[in-house]
Amino acid sequence: MIPDDSQSRYFTSNPTPKALSKHEALVREFVDYHVSTNPNTRIALVTSGGTTVPLENQTVRFIDNFSAGTRGTTSAEYFLREGYAVIFLHRQYSLLPYSRHFSHSTNCFLDFMDESGDGEVVVRQEYQQKMRRVLEEYQYAKKNRLLLLLPFTTITEYLFELRSLATLLQPLDSRALFYLAAAVSDFFIPRERMNEHKIQSSEVENGKKSGDGKQLVVNLDPVPKFLTTLVSQWAPRGSMIVSFKLETDPSLLVSKAEQALEKYGHDLVIGNLLTTRKWEVVFVTKGGQERWVRVPKAKRSRSVSGIEELVGRAEKNKPSDEEVDLSG
Numbered sequence: 607m608i609p610d611d612s613q614s615r616y617f618t619s620n621p622t623p624k625a626l627s628k629h630e631a632l633v634r635e636f637v638d639y640h641v642s643t644n645p646n647t648r649i650a651l652v653t654s655g656g657t658t659v660p661l662e663n664q665t666v667r668f669i670d671n672f673s674a675g676t677r678g679t680t681s682a683e684y685f686l687r688e689g690y691a692v693i694f695l696h697r698q699y700s701l702l703p704y705s706r707h708f709s710h711s712t713n714c715f716l717d718f719m720d721e722s723g724d725g726e727v728v729v730r731q732e733y734q735q736k737m738r739r740v741l742e743e744y745q746y747a748k749k750n751r752l753l754l755l756l757p758f759t760t761i762t763e764y765l766f767e768l769r770s771l772a773t774l775l776q777p778l779d780s781r782a783l784f785y786l787a788a789a790v791s792d793f794f795i796p797r798e799r800m801n802e803h804k805i806q807s808s809e810v811e812n813g814k815k816s817g818d819g820k821q822l823v824v825n826l827d828p829v830p831k832f833l834t835t836l837v838s839q840w841a842p843r844g845s846m847i848v849s850f851k852l853e854t855d856p857s858l859l860v861s862k863a864e865q866a867l868e869k870y871g872h873d874l875v876i877g878n879l880l881t882t883r884k885w886e887v888v889f890v891t892k893g894g895q896e897r898w899v900r901v902p903k904a905k906r907s908r909s910v911s912g913i914e915e916l917v918g919r920a921e922k923n924k925p926s927d928e929e930v931d932l933s934g
């Protein structure tokens with residue numbers, strides 16, 4: 607399929623990210639290493655976190671979204687546990703696999719530590735077990751070069767990176783998996799309309815109605831939908847492509863997920879609602895099947911990230927539409 611004009615224009619009218627060639631070299635090296643050490647290697651490209659929309663070229667201000675990268679990081683850990691090597695394309699400074707357990711303000715790493723009787727800094731007794739488990743997994747991934755971290759910030763960086771990385775994964779065919787959990791902006795300011803310098807408050811216009819006072823009016827264009835091209839051109843033949851659909855209105859979620867699957871022709875759309883995304887998701891697969899996966903009510907408070915594990919288990923075991931217990 608030929609990419610539509612808006613897509614080609616998007617890539618020619620926006621500058622190539624500075625880090626792209628370095629990231630491409632890292633991905634080539636990562637793929638070569640894993641293919642040469644294990645010809646059956648499976649590589650997952652996990653995208654995570656929000657994309658920004660800069661208002662100025664020398665960016666002081668930007669539009670952002672809510673995503674902290676919980677879904678992406680938690681799922682990346684799950685893929686690593688399942689034997690995948692993971693390329694983690696993430697929003698710079700958002701959560702990262704393993705360190706996410708101790709980095710959030712409610713999970714500050716300093717609260718996990720104490721001073722021992724002889725003045726050594728140690729992990730507090732009650733956190734020893736959890737920290738040891740996370741540390742072991744982290745060190746295993748590091749030692750075996752299983753995790754490649756690649757940051758992006760803007761929507762443009764994200765799209766350039768995704769296109770390049772998908773193309774570089776082509777030799778893997780069906781051993782590549784795409785798990786697109788990043789929150790991707792639908793709107794942006796085209797380069798030719800973007801201010802070079804910081805927008806000055808003295809430059810903003812008066813509102814249309816009298817009494818409106820000064821207003822900064824921001825005019826956004828739609829970001830071209832790239833999933834069709836990802837599926838039909840960039841990604842390896844036979845690779846599995848999982849995308850997420852985020853809505854806030856429950857009545858739209860399933861139909862929008864079905865439309866996405868129909869339109870892009872990939873394997874699976876996982877739908878989630880902003881307010882309930884941490885404990886329920888819906889799988890929509892080809893043939894219009896819909897399957898809900900839920901963390902049981904009693905386990906929701908202690909398991910903010912349990913849903914990702916259930917997503918993995920649900921995909922493997924294909925249970926019917928029901929709550930899946932986290933224990934065992």
Ligand code: PMT
Pocket residue numbers: 655672673674675676677678786787788789790791792829830831832833834849850851852853878883
């Ligand atoms: O990080 P957390 O706080 O844990 O939140 C996780 C999450 C809610 C962000 C995640 O689960 C999720 O839903 N991610 C996808 C969010 C999103 O971009 O949804 P959307 O409905 O706007 O887009 C749907 C799909 O279209 C996405 O796969 C996106 O990659 C794709 N898209 C989007 C914009 C665009 N211009 N072209 C696209 O192809």
